[in-house]
Amino acid sequence: MSQQELLYRYNHPLPIGAPSDRALEAPAQAYESTWISEILQQLEAEFRGEWPRTLAEFNTALKALLNSDQASPSESSRFVAEVATREQFRSILSEYALDGLTEAQAMFAILPRLDLASQAPVMRILIDEFGCGNPARVHSTLYANLLAELEMPTALEAYLADRCAESFAFVNVYHWLTKRAPTVDYYLGALAWTEAVIPSSFQSYVQACERLQLQHHQYFSEHVHIDAYHARDALLALQKRDKAVGLNIRHAWLGALLARRLGDDAFLEIVRRVSTAAPCFEVRHGGKTWAVPLECPHRGGHLSKGHLHPQGKTITCPLHGATFAIPSGQRLGGPECPDLRIREVKHAREEGA
Ligand code: FES
Ligand SMILES: [Fe+2]
Numbered sequence: 001m002s003q004q005e006l007l008y009r010y011n012h013p014l015p016i017g018a019p020s021d022r023a024l025e026a027p028a029q030a031y032e033s034t035w036i037s038e039i040l041q042q043l044e045a046e047f048r049g050e051w052p053r054t055l056a057e058f059n060t061a062l063k064a065l066l067n068s069d070q071a072s073p074s075e076s077s078r079f080v081a082e083v084a085t086r087e088q089f090r091s092i093l094s095e096y097a098l099d100g101l102t103e104a105q106a107m108f109a110i111l112p113r114l115d116l117a118s119q120a121p122v123m124r125i126l127i128d129e130f131g132c133g134n135p136a137r138v139h140s141t142l143y144a145n146l147l148a149e150l151e152m153p154t155a156l157e158a159y160l161a162d163r164c165a166e167s168f169a170f171v172n173v174y175h176w177l178t179k180r181a182p183t184v185d186y187y188l189g190a191l192a193w194t195e196a197v198i199p200s201s202f203q204s205y206v207q208a209c210e211r212l213q214l215q216h217h218q219y220f221s222e223h224v225h226i227d228a229y230h231a232r233d234a235l236l237a238l239q240k241r242d243k244a245v246g247l248n249i250r251h252a253w254l255g256a257l258l259a260r261r262l263g264d265d266a267f268l269e270i271v272r273r274v275s276t277a278a279p280c281f282e283v284r285h286g287g288k289t290w291a292v293p294l295e296c297p298h299r300g301g302h303l304s305k306g307h308l309h310p311q312g313k314t315i316t317c318p319l320h321g322a323t324f325a326i327p328s329g330q331r332l333g334g335p336e337c338p339d340l341r342i343r344e345v346k347h348a349r350e351e352g353a
């Protein structure tokens with residue numbers, strides 16, 4: 001288990017709402033404190049612009065950063081909007097399920113740490129996250145609806161295996177921000193960035209849903225709409241906090257840079273993973289489904305046309321007879337070549353298995 005996964009399991013005990021595993025506390029928090037302090041040092045060293053000293057300067061700097069990011073949309077955004085196949089879109093959703101299915105749970109922890117004046121606008125955002133009391137409109141339900149349409153599981157447990165560290169980190173950082181950051185100003189800065197960037201960054205997902213003719217696009221289309229309001233609420237929270245107790249602007253700005261960095265890292269890595277993954281075919285056996293690469297790692301023989309052991313234990317390439325174990329992918333015989341990378345595929349009906 002990677003350190004980020006361990007931290008995620010500590011932050012998100014399952015089932016949702018269960019107490020944290022005390023055995024994970026010391027290693028998770030030790031890892032988190034090194035990870036965060038290194039990344040904050042990096043961000044401090046790398047930021048080339050003028051460090052904002054007042055809230056007005058923070059707002060200006062935030063807009064400038066947003067404009068410069070929007071002026072040069074990444075190739076990854078174009079991939080999601082225009083290229084990703086249905087299968088690739090499923091893989092992207094699998095990575096983000098760590099976030100989408102736990103939507104805003106990390107936000108609860110910030111509320112008691114805030115002064116009364118800044119609690120109200122943050123609470124307003126939280127209320128929207130939870131569908132304004134309508135369970136059908138809770139953001140995590142909207143995410144689950146999209147997963148279900150794509151015949152994917154809707155339980156968080158199904159998505160913990162085989163995720164990239166960046167996907168875990170993207171969620172873990174909000175737990176640090178709300179629970180353990182030395183001031184709440186880091187969180188308020190991060191919130192201001194996140195809410196401001198989503199109306200533009202989620203456009204590529206809205207386009208993908210349209211292109212792939214998905215009916216349950218609301219998770220993305222709703223955020224594009226509502227986060228324009230949330231961006232204003234987040235700035236209001238900063239303003240109220242500044243007036244009530246005084247903001248540490250440096251912390252708020254570092255929070256914004258931190259959210260931007262980890263959001264970008266996750267998105268770029270997820271799209272890289274998905275767009276470069278070898279095409280696979282599915283092998284089903286004993287109630288399980290495995291994604292097996294189409295091409296043999298020896299000389300590209302079509303494994304889907306190969307011989308599958310009657311009990312689903314091995315697959316043999318039709319070209320020169322390389323044989324691989326299922327599910328380990330280990331080469332058991334035939335010409336010298338790398339092992340196969342086989343992964344388990346979970347379908348909705350196997351949920352919780
Ligand atoms: S291509 Fe598969 S064994 Fe040679
Ligand atoms: Fe949301």
Ligand SMILES: [Fe+2]
Pocket residue numbers: 125195226227230
């Ligand atoms: Fe939002």
